[in-house]
Amino acid sequence: MMPPYCPDDAPPGEKALFRALASSAETDGWIVLHSQAIASHVSQVEGEADFVVITPKHGMLVIEVKSHSSVKRSPDGQWKLGSQPPTSRSPFQQANESMHSIRNYLRSRNVDLHSVPVLNAVWFTSVRARTMLPRSPEWQEWQLLDSEDLHTGAVPAILRVIVAGIKHLESRVPGFSHDVGGLDDAAALRIANVLRPKFEAAIVPGDIRRARETQLATFTDEQYDALDNMQHNQAVLFAGPAGTGKTWLAMEATRREVAVGRTGRVLCFNRLLGQRLKQQLIGVEGVRIATFHEEALRLSGGRAPSQAEPDFWESDLPDRAIEALLDHGEDEAADFLIVDEIQDLAREPFIDVLEFLVEGGLGGGRVLLFGDFERQAIYERGDGRALLRDRIPGLTTFALTVNCRNLPRIGTVVKKLSHMAPGYRRFRRPDDGADPEFIPVPRGTDQSKALTDAVHMLRADGYNLDEIVVLSPLRHGATAETTTDPWLRQILQPADGQVPKRGRLRYSTIHAFKGLDAPAIIATDLDAASAPNFEALLYVGLTRATDRLITLIEVQTLRATYGGNA
Structure with a gap:
């Protein structure tokens, strides 16, 4: 089509x-x-x-x-x-x-x-x-x-x-x-x-970048309605699929709360997203910005074990934070609490900690939550929305449905592959005629050559290396991490949440890059057989791309993803 x-x-x-x-x-x-x-x-x-x-x-x-x-x-x-x-x-x-x-x-x-x-x-x-x-x-x-x-x-x-x-x-x-x-x-x-010939518009890359930044930073009418909604409700859950501007709203909400003289916290789940929030909100006084686990470590006064098991992060650390708050947490309750990525924190041990961090508790305090319960809860937390409604009886929900991040062809492909229902109501950004690329690769083969070709393809399309991010569902053994290709090894560096450096190509796991985006994404190692909860990871990974998307996907996985019609 x-x-x-x-x-x-x-x-x-x-x-x-x-x-x-x-x-x-x-x-x-x-x-x-x-x-x-x-x-x-x-x-x-x-x-x-x-x-x-x-x-x-x-x-x-x-x-x-x-x-x-x-x-x-x-x-x-x-x-x-x-x-x-x-x-x-x-x-x-x-x-x-x-x-x-x-x-x-x-x-x-x-x-x-x-x-x-x-x-x-x-x-x-x-x-x-x-x-x-x-x-x-x-x-x-x-x-x-x-x-x-x-x-x-x-x-x-x-x-x-x-x-x-x-x-x-x-x-x-x-x-x-x-x-x-x-x-x-x-x-x-x-x-x-x-x-319907393909052609290149006579617009310089700098103009494209400025237009993209303006589009991403400008609020839609729906988002202005959301901001108005938060003024009239004490506790609000802003829910919407990836790309609907939840993080932008969380940052704007922070500025508005501070502007009326309140102090508070902004928490999130992912470390890289936490770094971005700190960069974007630098200079905003009276607010503590951290990941949930950073804050829990500070509250408990401890340090994470060098090889911490999942149980430490999911159970032991929250329990220690609660003990510390019960002992000497009188001054920790702030005027407001803002949580981004709430879908990954909506479980009992974490919610118990959040209860202590806002004046009046979750049920009576100023609480603004931002989450994607469509597909982005990639850690199988159960019914987080039901838990939030139970713990915050007066919680108002505002639905975000306009995709502000992805160009329409990317968003439409993601909507189809992820079986989103209802998904996006419309796309704010205009179409530029570039289709996402799905490149089939045999299982078990080295994807370095395909990755190199994808990088060169994007470079020829006017993208700088620092505008491209390589994502993988693999925590260990990803193509970008293990490649022996001399050129790739020279330019690749792990994403660290800082401003990207010119001439360097960042890479990350899909898990770690949740909540972030980049002009161009190359997703590698996409194989349903080697990645648990693959459909959710695919959804998260593909929606990180604002303008260009190239995927290196195993042949059978591609056929299954497209319903057998690849």
């Missing part, structure tokens, strides 16, 4: 047909162009074809989609579609003109179409047009598709139209002969590239 997502403002019929074709296992090798603009239209200043379906060994079909729930034609030839004003230009005329415009353009670009059937049809997606519309000399019966075709199978319906259209051309066009080899995969790809 080009593009691989359907815009939110597309008509419902186009959305339905897009979903049917994108989810079908029968469209392997097909190329479908949605909303194909036509600058040189045969009868208008410009036009648009709803769908151009290029099917190797069959032909091309230009489809005009009509979503209207009623279709009428008056005796004077006027068409009335739904609530639209009457028009003398029929849908079939629209489809025919779009087809001729596209065919003329392809011929002007020296694309050989002499044995390629180029056909057109109209698809009424909401009515049973094939049985309700009378026969007419204005169209061929085979050019008509309807709601039943959408329900029973979009792919068979399209093939039915193409087969009937070929028979029509062979009977009516002298010398036309359909050659199945005339539209092979290479020819289909060339046609798609001519109709």
Whole structure:
């Protein structure tokens, strides 16, 4: 599908047909162009074809989609579609003109179409047009598709139209002969590239970076509503999937609390995110910023064992912090408590500690929580939201649904692969036409060469090394950590939460990079067989990319991730 997502403002019929074709296992090798603009239209200043379906060994079909729930034609030839004003230009005329415009353009670009059937049809997606519309000399019966075709199978319906259209051309066009080899995969790809060519915009990388930073730092209307919501409620949970701006809101909430004279804490789960919060909130007085475990160590007055087991962090340390707070914690309760990544802290031992850290406790204090309960709780903590509601009876929830971080193609791919429901309502950032790259790699092979190629690909696309981050689900043995490639070893360095250095390529585990983002992400070592809770890790890792995403993914995992249609 080009593009691989359907815009939110597309008509419902186009959305339905897009979903049917994108989810079908029968469209392997097909190329479908949605909303194909036509600058040189045969009868208008410009036009648009709803769908151009290029099917190797069959032909091309230009489809005009009509979503209207009623279709009428008056005796004077006027068409009335739904609530639209009457028009003398029929849908079939629209489809025919779009087809001729596209065919003329392809011929002007020296694309050989002499044995390629180029056909057109109209698809009424909401009515049973094939049985309700009378026969007419204005169209061929085979050019008509309807709601039943959408329900029973979009792919068979399209093939039915193409087969009937070929028979029509062979009977009516002298010398036309359909050659199945005339539209092979290479020819289909060339046609798609001519109709929708890739190109580089004449904008310098610095301008791209400034535009990205402005987009990421500017609040949406939804986020302003969230900020207003926190003014009128004592305890609020701001919940939303990755990329909806929760960390930005947490930082803005901190500034607002301090501005009215309050003192407090900002806590999070991840060390790297804690470093970022400290950098971004430097100079904000009266607030303590730390990871939960940093704060627990400070409160308990101890140090972590050199080889601490998970039980130490998950049970022993919280218990020690609570003991210390019970003994001498009178001065630790602050005016407000803000917690980012609350989904990873919403379990009894951690919540018990948080109870002591805000005046009035969680149930009566000023508490602002930010979390992603969609897929980002990668540590299998159980039902954290239920626990929060139980411990904070007056907790108000505000849902964040606008993706502010990812370009639409990245966010749409993540939404599909992660089975997010409902997921994102819309994307704030404009599409730039670059698709995420999924590069299959055999299991057990060294991915250094593929990683090097991915880095060079991004460098050629204008990204500096310090704008790229390599992520892996592996805590030990990741490609970036173990590679023997001399060039990679020279430029790679572990992410440490500090401002990235020019000329260095950072790498990290997906776990450690939660809550952060980078302009370009290369995800390596993606193999469901070697990473527990793989689907959640995939979701977290892919949503770190703001603009470019390249994944090195094991072949069988890729097939399974795409539902067997890779």
